[in-house]
Amino acid sequence: MRDRLLALIAGLLFPLAFAPYDLWPMLFVSIGAGFFCLQQADSAREAFLRGWLYGLGIFGFGISWVHVSMHDYGFMPLWMAIPFTAIFAAFLALFYGLSFYVSWRLGRSALVFAGSWLVLDWVRGWLLTGFPWLYAGYGLIDTPFSPLAPIGGVWLLTLTAVLLASTVIQLRLPGPQRWLAAALSVLVLASTGIAHTLTFTRPSGEMQPVALVQGNIPQDLKWQLSMRERTREIYHDLTATIPDGYLVIWPESALTEFYQTITDFVEQEGEALAARGGGFITGVPWRTVDNGGITYRNSIAAIPLRGEDGLERVYHKQKLVPFGEYVPMQSLIRGLIPFFDLPMSGFTAGNPTQPNLNALGHTIAPFICYEILYPEQVASRSHGADALITISNDAWFGTSAGPLQHFQMARMRALETGRWLLRGTNNGVTAVIDDHGKVVDALPQFERDVLLSQYQPRQGTTPFMITGVWPWLVLAVILLVAGARFRIRK
Incomplete structure (x- = not known):
């Protein structure tokens, strides 16, 4: 019960990284805490539940404003607008439940966590016309990581945020996955430094x-x-x-x-x-x-x-x-x-x-x-x-x-x-x-x-204008496959 509550609280911290709060370090705190809750799950079902609670925290707080249009301008009674908004948030939270579920099944490494997160964010952006809101990468627009955007767009920034935050937790755990995650994180940090020197337009x-x-x-x-x-x-x-x-x-x-x-x-x-x-x-x-x-x-x-x-x-x-x-x-x-x-x-x-x-x-x-x-x-x-x-x-x-x-x-x-x-x-x-x-x-x-x-x-x-999301989706799938191989060897 304690870890489920922590997952919900971690999700509630996530929107604080975005406007109007702009507390971008909270992005890493939220993702890291969510990854920690995943590590403590004793079954795939429990991992899914914790991921869903994490997503419920994100959207329950992050898009609570949806009820304004329903009630103030759509003439929907408040007693209906709030539950409708809650149902919408609960549906969106399923994507994070699936991310945690897949990560648990494939070995719970930072690599798998980052890969599944990115894939399901992408799916959320087009399924049923899509709701591409509150991607993690948006929280990094005013940070030293922002020069990565012309290279990989919000997708690369999202991958960066999830990988770095989860790697910090992964380093405290045994197994070769932590060194792979650390190596990839170092590569991302080095790429960020190089990106500061590049101009494409x-x-x-x-x-x-x-x-x-x-x-x-x-x-x-x-x-x-x-x-x-x-x-x-x-x-x-x-x-x-x-x-x-x-x-x-x-x-x-x-x-x-x-x-x-x-x-x-x-x-x-x-x-x-x-x-x-x-x-x-x-x-x-x-x-x-x-x-x-x-x-x-x-x-x-x-x-x-x-x-x-x-x-x-x-x-x-x-x-x-x-x-x-x-x-x-x-x-x-x-x-x-x-x-x-x-x-x-x-x-x-x-x-x-x-x-x-x-x-x-x-x-x-x-x-x-x-x-x-x-x-x-x-x-x-x-x-x-x-x-x-x-x-x-x-x-x-x-x-x-x-x-x-x-x-x-x-x-x-x-x-x-x-x-x-x-x-x-x-x-x-x-x-x-x-x-x-x-x-x-x-x-x-x-x-x-x-x-x-x-x-x-x-x-x-810019490179992102040429390639779009595809290189990062491919990388995400590679991370998932690598995680699966490590899981089989355990």
Whole structure:
């Protein structure tokens, strides 16, 4: 019972390594304590239970903010929202239960622990559309280990955190596994030192002025029909204060009307900025009517919409949020509770082959809200791009830790690709992030304002952009196989 309680407490320590707490040493304490609990398990079943309790601590604390959108904006009673959030956390905890189970079966070494952790994190990122949240590597973005990100992304950082933390415990145990784990840990530390000397991307033009407009329209008012005219006024007035020559960015669904409904207004804003030597990119819902019916999409467009080649400069979001932007099995569950009928929850995903956007002569890779969390998608679209842009509306999660965790994970994409990231949001965090993942400028949350800054266009390719997750998955499997061989010899 004591070790089960320790596993739960160890999991509760894990989120403290992430925003808004940023106590990154707690990451190693948490993982090390979890590995210790695994070592003390006397059966695979007990190892699974301890791993599940560890994961329950991670997600029970780390994503407790999910209930905010359900209760505050999804009109779900609190007595329902909290259990729904708990069920979600309990499901996600199964991945850590499986990791501990596999590790126990294959010899309980630090190598196997790190390998199984990485594989199951990867599975969690795509299974049932995926929930790629709170990967261990994100906790290392502001540490000396961060230069590993352009080489192996958040995956290599995750492997590093788990391997180093578990090796410290492994060294106190008998057997040859401890020396293998120690040797690999030394190699990781040496690679980190070398990574500090490497640069993979280079400037590709002069610094470009950019203005990110933060409308700060309360979520409980944003979708009301009576707010439509006022919303236009807010964004128009804020944009009118921006000097000439700026790339102006409005956030996700800045305007809650379809582009096809407010074409004149949006195009006039774009033309006015163009006349002053600027550019305009905005998030806007999109509606397409064809023989197959009506399709709705969550989109981002460069205005004027049609470029010199006559093609539309619009990107439709690919990774949709379950229940927020589409409802799985909607024919069965729509109407059961108000949460399943949130505004704009009937979107269709965009085509993966869509081109990037172009603004003021620069190619910009666009990402909308949740999809900035997918490392491979961002890495793939970044080829040939001068900068990254992500727009979001994190007002769904109020003053909780959710928006700050989201912001931290977005910063990792800039580091992985060696490109500046422009992040426009409705109520924060609106920011400009450099190619090292550092915040250059940012607006406070929950303020209506314009962030005037600049970014550096960059070109080049990082190793992670070329390889993605695959080398690290292969390494993880090798660690699992090696652990199995040691287990057979015992």
